[in-house]
Amino acid sequence: SQKIEQNSEALNIQEGKTATLTCNYTNYSPAYLQWYRQDPGRGPVFLLLIRENEKEKRKERLKVTFDTTLKQSLFHITASQPADSATYLCALDPYTGGFKTIFGAGTRLFVKA
Amino acid sequence: ETGVTQTPRHLVMGMTNKKSLKCEQHLGHNAMYWYKQSAKKPLELMFVYNFKEQTENNSVPSRFSPECPNSSHLFLHLHTLQPEDSALYLCASSGRLAGGPPETQYFGPGTRLLVL
Numbered sequence: 521s522q523k524i525e526q527n528s529e530a531l532n533i534q535e536g537k538t539a540t541l542t543c544n545y546t547n548y549s550p551a552y553l554q555w556y557r558q559d560p561g562r563g564p565v566f567l568l569l570i571r572e573n574e575k576e577k578r579k580e581r582l583k584v585t586f587d588t589t590l591k592q593s594l595f596h597i598t599a600s601q602p603a604d605s606a607t608y609l610c611a612l613d614p615y616t617g618g619f620k621t622i623f624g625a626g627t628r629l630f631v632k633a
Numbered sequence: 634e635t636g637v638t639q640t641p642r643h644l645v646m647g648m649t650n651k652k653s654l655k656c657e658q659h660l661g662h663n664a665m666y667w668y669k670q671s672a673k674k675p676l677e678l679m680f681v682y683n684f685k686e687q688t689e690n691n692s693v694p695s696r697f698s699p700e701c702p703n704s705s706h707l708f709l710h711l712h713t714l715q716p717e718d719s720a721l722y723l724c725a726s727s728g729r730l731a732g733g734p735p736e737t738q739y740f741g742p743g744t745r746l747l748v749l
Contacts (some may be wrong), residue, residue, distance in 0.1 A: 552735050563723050563740025613735040619689055623676040
């Protein structure tokens with residue numbers, strides 16, 4: 521069955537360091553991969569989308585890579601700040617038709633000052 | 634604010650109650666979604682409506698009944714729920730078209746539901 525895996529353990533890093541979060545998937549051939557941020561008590565907020573033919577995408581301090589051979593995406597936050605503390609969700613769209621975006625359970629990030 | 638509002642924000646109900654969740658989007662989107670989010674679990678897609686027509690029903694029990702009177706409003710009617718239905722219920726909207734690439738989903742703040 522289709523499966524998305526994100527680190528269930530929280531990631532703790534020091535302010536100023538680069539945070540790297542991992543999203544692995546099996547039994548998928550996603551055409552698109554998205555990353556969302558979710559704060560406690562709030563809905564997810566879209567951050568970045570990357571297509572299967574793109575290796576890397578950047579937005580300010582954020583960088584996403586997409587390796588369809590390894591079936592993995594890495595999400596990097598450079599020069600991390602305490603305000604970056606949140607849960608980050610990976611989401612896959614297996615094809616261009618339909619409306620079924622599949623979400624991972626998310627990884628909780630804590631950035632310490 | 635994302636342009637998607639949900640009411641109520643918190644709801645406590647007994648297993649014999651009937652209640653409704655409401656979602657409204659002010660973004661001009663055509664697609665609206667209901668998700669269930671339980672602790673430590675991925676978002677579970679429940680229903681999708683596109684231009685008021687239901688396009689996805691992810692094997693959701695009949696005690697959950699969606700209603701989409703127009704592209705801006707979405708309801709989730711609840712009756713005879715079970716304690717395991719306690720979760721955060723999120724509404725989202727997008728401009729995604731059938732057969733087209735994914736568009737950003739804009740989520741509401743959610744309704745925290747507790748079933749006693």
